[in-house]
Amino acid sequence: MSLLSVSSPTLVPHQRLCDTAIYARLSRDRQRLSENVNIQIAECQAFADEQGWPVVGVFPDDDVSASKFSKKPRDQYELMLAAVRRGEINIILITEMPRLYRRMEELLDVIRLAETTKLRLLITTDGISYDLSTAEGIHAAINAVNNAMLESARTSKRIKRKQAVRAKQGKVHGGGRPYGYEADGLTIRESEAEVIREAAERFIIGESCRDLVCDFNARGIRTATGKLWRIENLQRTLLKKRYIGVREYDGQEYPAEWPAILTREQWEQMEARRLSRSHGWPKGKTGTRKYLLSGGLIYCGRCGGEMVGNGRTAESGRSAVLRYRCRRTDNHGNTIGCGKTFRIAAPVELLVKEAVLTAFDDPKIAVLLAPKGDEDQIRELVKTYEARKAKVDQLVTDYATGVLTREQFILAKQVAEAAIQEIRELLAQAQQQTALAQVPANQSIREAWDTAGLAWRQKIVGLVVEKVVIVPGGRPGSKTWRGFRFDPEFVRIEWKA
Known part of the structure; x- marks a missing residue:
């Protein structure tokens, strides 16, 4: 197989200058329609074998996006760059440029690496070579990433348009099984719906999410994924408008195709309770109350x-004990009490x-x-x-x-x-x-x-x-x-x- 170079028609002639790293990446693919990383690796390996290039490392990132919207780290990509910095890699081999980059800033980092390391070429298995030692090769690589970014933006817009249409029709968004419903997101799972109703009623009358979480976990009630409840997880679940039969999208509400578990009045009472509290705890206090009279009583x-709650820990033969104390200073050192x-x-x-x-x-x-x-x-x-x-x-x-x-x-x-x-x-x-x-x-x-x-x-x-x-x-x-x-x-x- 011959290489089609967009920057330099001459191949690297010596094998010692052809130490090759194979990089493969696949974003999350629910339908499993895209090629997986193993197929990419096999294609790259076959290409390297035809050229007679030694493969010194294989770096697969599975279920990771390369777009600017992704926050998930590309661990294998970072390991590959570390090998580049150590001078172990001359060529990075990929099936296509979007597998490597959809973000211009990352490409610019690699171009700068090529100035101080042995890295020279980015090559795709369809024979396109980007020589990072030449202005032409750098220009071609930048154009390839620009095209990948444009396609990513177009894909994002298509997905958003599709999501907007589904939202207006009240259809499920997708994702994991919502608590209280079966996997289709439409059929109520009554055992879990009863938990939602109980939690809503107890939250409305004044019980905290901490109390509810402790109770549910002690009773063996688990989340939709079988895990223990957490305070923030329970509150987020309770206040989802899904449970009142509403599909939300981009700040708008639409009637959902699934049945409600709670009434809108219950949701508004829970939201009122949430809003009636301050957004956070004052500095110096924790988010878990143990004292009946804390908080201004x-x-x-x-x-x-x-006075504030101030427990004494067990030490020197003394047992731990909860107590109230007058606080002398605040967190800024200002005197606010006698402390006696x-x-x-x-x-x-x-x-x-x-x-x-x-x-x-x-x-x-x-x-x-x-x-x-x-x-x-x-x-x-x-x-x-x-x-x-x-x-x-x-x-x-x-x-x-x-x-x-x-x-x-x-x-x-x-x-x-x-x-x-x-x-x-x-x-x-x-x-x-x-x-x-x-x-x-x-x-x-x-x-x-x-x-x-x-x-x-x-x-x-x-x-x-x-x-x-x-x-x-x-x-x-x-x-x-x-x-x-x-x-x-x-x-x-x-x-x-």
Whole structure:
């Protein structure tokens, strides 16, 4: 077989200058219609054998894209470049240029490598040679990659057009089996649908995703792929609009061809709960709460500062214990409290629990806190939030395109974010009422407390308690209460009007 060179008609004459690396790559191919990497390798090996070139390495990347949209690393490609840098390779042999490159920056890196290493040629099995030691060869290689990039862009547009049509028809997107449905994405798997419904109901009444994940994993309930649930995975699953019979694409909604598992009202209540919370935890705090009164319910009676959960680890013969402490400084070193007040968490929380449950035993409290059940209000709040969030996104675009100056952007963004925070606070108020509303009809709050998660208990406490104040004083061990060395006189509960 003779080589058709687009840069230099002369082959490398000496075998020692023909050390060849075979590179093969295949993107993910669900239909298995494309040639696999083994076929590419066999074709390259046959070509090298005909030329009499020694193959010093074979580098296959299977299920990896070379396009600019891919984030998956090409491990074998990187190993090949390392061999080039060591001076072990003169020729890179491929079946076609797109197997090697669809990104111009990668080709430019190899062109620079050819200036300082023994690499000289990129060759395809149809006989096209790109001599990286000549201007003509470099120009031809650049043109080949440009053509590959253009074809990749065309392919991407074709796929997007097809996806848009399928979305408007409400058809499944593809991918793995969605939880709650069979492999066709259309038929409900009732055992999993019941889990979705249970999770939605419990999330709406105030249980955290952490509580749900712990419960589901302990009960042996697994994901669609048979793995343990994770907090972020469960929340992402619950808030998919697929479960209310909606197909989403490019920010638009279309009626889906599959049946819904949840109602739109349930989805809006879950979304309202998500939006009513802050986007993240303050620095210095973890995302896992263990304390009933953390998050603004317990304060130091000495300085008035907020107390935080601060567990003591087991050491020097002492057992581990959860406790509250007054925090002296924040993460920036600013003084925010006295740092002198500490109290064991268990007896404080038991005292607050009994006081709150006793309060709810009073029928007047139940009447006073009777929920409005205004789902329309929650729905409107969610819509308002989305509208205000869109305004913030538009401000970013206006600043990027020069419509707004930096000063105008900062001012407008502050105003818009304040409006968003206002909606979050209104949603938080609505969600507190929802937590009370969803107590099962055949249970009292006292009965529901024992089976509910920590997040729901915190909401119930927040309905009637303004704050819990730890009064300084009292010697440990001077009094015993419910098996603890603890004096209830040094805890003050301030109730909401």
